[in-house]
Amino acid sequence: MSARIDDYGFLSNCHSAALVSRAGSVDWWCVPRFDSPSVFGRLLGPDAGHWSLGPTAAFEVERRYEPDSLVLRTVFTTAGGEVTVTDALGLADGARGHEIGLRSPHVLLRRVEGSTGAVEMATEFAPRMEYGLTVPHTVGSPDGVVARGGPVRLALSGGITLSPERGCARGRFTVHAGEQIDLRVAFTPSSGESSTDGAGRANLDSTIDGWRSWAQLHDGYNGRHRDAVRRSSLVLQGLTFQPTGAVVAAATTSLPEIVGADLNFDYRYAWLRDLSLTIRSLWIAACPDEASRLFEWIADAAGHLGDERVQIMYGVEGERNLAEHELVHLSGFRDSRPVRAGNAAWDQEQLDVLGEVLDAAEQLREQLGELSESTRELLVTLADRAAATWREPDAGMWEARDQQRQYVSSKVMCWVALDRAIRLAPLLGDGVHLDRWEDARERVRAAVLAKGWSDQAGAYAGAFGSDDLDASVLLLPLVRFLPADDERMWATIEAIERELGDIGLVRRWPEDPMGFLICTFWLVECLAMGGEVARAEVWFDRAISYANDLGLLSEEADPDRKELLGNYPQAFSHVGLINAAWRLTETAEQTKRDEK
Numbered sequence: 293m294s295a296r297i298d299d300y301g302f303l304s305n306c307h308s309a310a311l312v313s314r315a316g317s318v319d320w321w322c323v324p325r326f327d328s329p330s331v332f333g334r335l336l337g338p339d340a341g342h343w344s345l346g347p348t349a350a351f352e353v354e355r356r357y358e359p360d361s362l363v364l365r366t367v368f369t370t371a372g373g374e375v376t377v378t379d380a381l382g383l384a385d386g387a388r389g390h391e392i393g394l395r396s397p398h399v400l401l402r403r404v405e406g407s408t409g410a411v412e413m414a415t416e417f418a419p420r421m422e423y424g425l426t427v428p429h430t431v432g433s434p435d436g437v438v439a440r441g442g443p444v445r446l447a448l449s450g451g452i453t454l455s456p457e458r459g460c461a462r463g464r465f466t467v468h469a470g471e472q473i474d475l476r477v478a479f480t481p482s483s484g485e486s487s488t489d490g491a492g493r494a495n496l497d498s499t500i501d502g503w504r505s506w507a508q509l510h511d512g513y514n515g516r517h518r519d520a521v522r523r524s525s526l527v528l529q530g531l532t533f534q535p536t537g538a539v540v541a542a543a544t545t546s547l548p549e550i551v552g553a554d555l556n557f558d559y560r561y562a563w564l565r566d567l568s569l570t571i572r573s574l575w576i577a578a579c580p581d582e583a584s585r586l587f588e589w590i591a592d593a594a595g596h597l598g599d600e601r602v603q604i605m606y607g608v609e610g611e612r613n614l615a616e617h618e619l620v621h622l623s624g625f626r627d628s629r630p631v632r633a634g635n636a637a638w639d640q641e642q643l644d645v646l647g648e649v650l651d652a653a654e655q656l657r658e659q660l661g662e663l664s665e666s667t668r669e670l671l672v673t674l675a676d677r678a679a680a681t682w683r684e685p686d687a688g689m690w691e692a693r694d695q696q697r698q699y700v701s702s703k704v705m706c707w708v709a710l711d712r713a714i715r716l717a718p719l720l721g722d723g724v725h726l727d728r729w730e731d732a733r734e735r736v737r738a739a740v741l742a743k744g745w746s747d748q749a750g751a752y753a754g755a756f757g758s759d760d761l762d763a764s765v766l767l768l769p770l771v772r773f774l775p776a777d778d779e780r781m782w783a784t785i786e787a788i789e790r791e792l793g794d795i796g797l798v799r800r801w802p803e804d805p806m807g808f809l810i811c812t813f814w815l816v817e818c819l820a821m822g823g824e825v826a827r828a829e830v831w832f833d834r835a836i837s838y839a840n841d842l843g844l845l846s847e848e849a850d851p852d853r854k855e856l857l858g859n860y861p862q863a864f865s866h867v868g869l870i871n872a873a874w875r876l877t878e879t880a881e882q883t884k885r886d887e888k
Contacts, residue, residue, distance in 0.1 A: 293319055293334045293342075295626065297547055298840035298856040300335075301355065301364040303400075304530030305381035306393020309543035310400060311335060311860075312379050314353050316346035316366060323444075323479045324398050325608060326533060326540045327560040329422045329633075331444055331479070336546060336631050337622035340424030343477065345377060345402060345415045348464065357842060360522075361503035362530050363496070364842070373409020375467050377402060382476075382494035383502040389509045392502045393534030397494035398479040402450075406467040413467055417448050417477070418460035423619050423633070427459040437461040445482040450475035513576060515877030517869075520836055521576075523843035524866035528570055531863050533608035537586040538562035539570045540608065542847070542859035546619075548628035549806060549848055549858045556628055558635045559847075559859040561614055563605045564590065564645040565689065566863050568652035573870035575655065590649060591666040597673045604642045605635065614638040640687040644701060646678045647708030651771065654712035663719055672723040675713030679725070679732035682706035683739075688755075689764055690800060698756035700744040701764035707736040708771045740773070751784035754801060763792055763800050763811035766818050770871075776821035785818045796834055796851045806848040806857060809835055813868030820872075820879040828879075832872055845869065 293313075294300060300311040300319070308328065311320035319334040319342050333340030347370050355366040363380040382399040383392050404413060419428055421442040428441030436449035437456050448454070451473050454463040467473065474496070506529065513521050532539050545558035571586060593610035594603065603612060616634035624631045653660065653671055663671070682703060685696035689705075710733040717724045739756075744765075746753040754762025765784060769776040776782060792799045797807020798815050812835040819828035838849040838856060845865040847858030 293338060293625070296855055297625070297846055297858075297860050298844070300844075300860065301357075301366075301379070301842050302362065302527065302530060302543060302844055302861050303364060303379060303381045304362050304543070305383055305396045305398075306530065306532055306534035307396040307398070308381065309530065310379075310381055311543065312364060312366075314355065314366070315344070316368070316377055317342050317344040318379070318400065320544065321400065322560070324396070326531075326543060327558075327607060330424070331419045331421055331446060333420060333424050333622070335544065336619075336624055337424055339420065340622060341418055341420030343400075343415070343417050343419070345404070345475075346413065347375065348412045348414045355841065357523075357526075358500050359504070360507035360526070361500050362526055363500050363503060367407075368411065370409075370411055373411045373469065374407040375411040375413065376405045376407060378405070378496060380496055380499045382496070383499045385494055385498050387498075387502045388505040390506075392506050393529075393532070399494050400477040401494070401496050401499065402475040403496050404467055404473045404475070406469045406471040408469050410466055410468045412464060414462070414464050415452070415454075415475075416460060416462050417454070419444075419446050420459075423631075424622060430456045430459055430461050432456050440482055443482055445480045447478045447480070448475065449478075510574075513874070515874060516880070517832070517836070517873040517876070520839070520843060521870050521873050524869050525574060527844065527861050527866045528574060528863060528870075531861070533562070536589045536609055538589060538606065538608040538610075539566055539863055541566050541864065542862045544859045545633060546622075546628070546631040547625050547846070547857070547859045550628075551626050551857065552628055554628075554630060556624060556630060556632060557637075557859070558614075558616070558632050559862075561605045561635060561638070562608055565604065565642075565648045566867070568648040569867045569871075570863060571652045572655060573867040576870055576874040587653065587660065587667050587670075588664060591664070591670040594670055597670070597677075601641055602645060602674065602677055603638060604640060604645045605638050612638070636693070637687070637691045640691060641684070641696065642689065642691070642702070643678070643681060643684070643686045644689045644699075644705035646674045647705030647712070647771070650674055650709045650712040650716070654715050657716060657719065660719075663721075665721075668719070668721050668723065671713065671716065672720055672725075675709055675729055676725060678706040678709035678713075679728050682732065682736050697754075697758075698743075699762075699764070700740060700752055700754060700756065701762070701767055703736055703740050703744070703756075704765075704768055704771065704773050707733055707740070707773060710736065711772075737773070745780060749787060751787040752780065760802060761788055761792055763788055763798050763808065763814065766811065766814040769818050769821050770814065776818050777823065782822055785815070785822060789815060789819070793831075797838075797849055806850055808848050809838065809845055809862070809865040810868035813865075813872040816872040817875040820875045823879075823883075825876060825880050825883065828872075828876060832876060835872075836869065 334342040426441040428439040542559035546556035549555040616636040622631040688699040743756040798811040846856040846860035
């Protein structure tokens with residue numbers, strides 16, 4: 293297990309994800325879905341499974357993604373020569389453009405190529421099913437080894453000799469300049485025949501072609517920080533469960549927000565908040581072609597909403613019950629316990645999602661076209677719920693587990709729900725309650741302006757009656773509740789920059805010791821909207837300086853250790869990067885137009 297989260301590269305087939313360390317070890321792979329139990333889980337415990345592949349001698353490492361892909365090339369240089377390992381989760385053979393990830397062969401591909409000299413390589417294939425609970429039977433096969441344990445069968449094949457042992461297989465081989473060896477691990481459920489959907493045909497070259505064909509179709513951004521935006525759009529696609537369009541918040545569970553502490557949660561699910569914000573960012577970076585399908589998925593997942601609470605998150609195929617439990621046998625990343633599977637936040641009340649879904653619908657109104665009955669029903673229900681419940685406390689967008697509060701950001705997002713529903717009213721059919729929505733919208737606005745302001749803080753606080761700053765109120769200009777240059781809003785922006793940005797990144801609240809990356813990107817947007825583009829660029833550059841050598845960001849960062857923390861890669865952070873880059877571009881161009 294690597295000592296740093298940012299040592300890992302990210303692989304995806306738009307069904308599941310794997311993480312590969314700089315040293316060439318696959319220490320995380322959940323298959324066949326993002327939220328399936330891991331078969332390689334050393335990321336969260338030393339005995340939870342891995343597949344290492346690297347030189348036996350001391351080496352130096354350089355790595356990069358193949359252009360416009362999530363195919364990782366790692367170059368190992370030793371005293372005896374140089375060898376490249378190329379890693380990918382295979383895409384179905386022939387899948388191109390919008391089709392990538394609709395089907396998956398569930399195969400992990402690793403190609404070893406000799407560049408110069410001769411390099412001795414060692415590999416250890418040690419899967420541990422069900423988050424490390426099961427040590428599999430590992431036996432030889434005509435073309436490699438097969439590991440069977442619990443509900444999973446993994447078959448490793450390729451042109452090397454492997455020695456099966458208890459629960460693992462090891463091998464050593466020498467690669468000379470010009471030689472190429474292709475290795476693959478194919479997953480099948482142990483309960484029946486292979487269901488790998490063409491695993492035998494999946495190969496590295498077609499996987500690279502598939503990613504590049506997707507990137508060519510989603511190449512509409514030509515603004516500032518184009519390379520970072522392009523990489524982020526690929527990461528977001530990699531976090532998308534393509535059969536439904538659901539976007540997981542991150543590829544991992546329980547990577548710590550603070551090393552050694554207990555803020556370790558499972559992010560392998562689809563938050564409505566993340567989905568709507570991702571749609572917004574992909575509109576900028578790539579122009580999402582399947583917005584109607586995504587909204588159909590939300591409507592199907594929600595079902596008919598009566599008086600029950602609006603759920604904030606779902607499994608990637610629409611599952612509602614995401615009950616949380618602890619994996620007590622795992623020590624966690626750098627001994628950060630507990631390790632959790634499932635997320636208790638699924639049962640929380642979070643009013644902000646009402647506005648986020650309606651905001652996304654309003655942005656994409658032309659692309660959505662004529663709304664289906666289920667989508668109209670969903671949007672009307674969300675607006676009605678905002679009108680009826682905006683006065684209630686909730687857990688807030690940071691998912692507080694101690695108590696509910698009257699969060700300012702939740703109230704504002706209820707205002708957004710009502711405002712966007714009013715704008716969408718001509719598309720919503722007979723269920724529109726326009727007078728009720730307009731009345732509630734004005735009441736919410738008046739309440740926020742009166743009760744959200746703190747004289748002591750000289751800013752809008754995080755909750756009614758509080759004097760504590762909270763970076764979530766940076767959303768107010770971004771959702772058009774107040775202009776950034778409104779006197780009180782600008783005072784709030786500067787207070788957050790001064791007091792929550794004191795560590796070089798923006799913290800969520802005063803007691804939070806770490807910088808939260810999307811909050812920093814929100815500050816970038818607010819400063820740019822207030823006319824401080826140069827100042828905003830400084831904050832943008834500071835935030836992206838925490839990206840690793842592959843352009844990947846997690847949820848948070850520790851400025852003292854200059855390292856990424858939290859689940860990884862994090863959709864929220866990459867969404868923030870895209871939106872901030874676009875805002876900088878638009879504001880700078882508008883300034884030029886005004887000067888003319």
